[in-house]
Amino acid sequence: MNISLTRRYRFSASHRLHTPKLSEEENRRIYGKCSNPYGHGHNYVVEVTLTGPVDPETGMIANLAELDPFVQREVIEPFDYKFLNEEVPEFRAQVATTENLCQEIFRRLKSFPAARLERVRIEETSKNSFEIVDEREEAAK
């Protein structure tokens, strides 16, 4: 039996799917209304899954008293109530799709010291979700 712990966080942000590498017409064709020039927003939900041994002293894979402030500092503070395209430097050079957002959040959280980051899953809306799983995890299946 394997065990993991998952915590859900929320942030709200705006974005625009648009790339200067394509013409205005191509941007509209590919991204549709997501390419509207003034941007739009979502209430994002981020699920963070950690694995590792359960510490017998605490009964925990990771202490939320350490995880919550880490996620707050690395993701919530820089992303919440922001325009992702302009205010998160990583999205100046790449389109702020939720696929790219998944990869960026995974990159920011993987240095969490107390347990291993297994998965980041983002709900962009209640209908769309995206997830990234640690490659070692995929290979082990």
Add this chain to the structure above:
Amino acid sequence: MIRITRKIEFSAAHFYHNANLSAEENRRIFGKCNNPHGHGHNYALEVTIAGEPDPATGMVLDLKELKDILQREVMDRLDHRHLNYEVPELAGQIPTCENIAAMIWKLLAPKIAAGKLDRVRLYESPDLFADCTADAANGTGKRT
């Protein structure tokens, strides 16, 4: 292979305290969860069974049977109980979401007669859950 999932909810009290640590260390590690009077949650449990449907019944496992197992093994043990005092299977352990999920896995795994226990997901709140999954060596689940 088909997976079927049944969900139940139970309510229980707990607090976190390790008698091997000082009062100060307990407060530092467990924070408000260390309050000796305890506190409670509405837990939600999702139990997933994986297997092939029986050609005669079209079922992996009769959900009525699963419902009875969950009543006996989980509800009767945990619902409206204090996890620190009333659950012998958790004796000597901190009743965290991880430890409760692992305990439920160990209770259920030998009781599933058709199909295999694939996943136990225990929600302590809508924003926090622990997953137990089968080892790859046991066939169905993923491994870490």
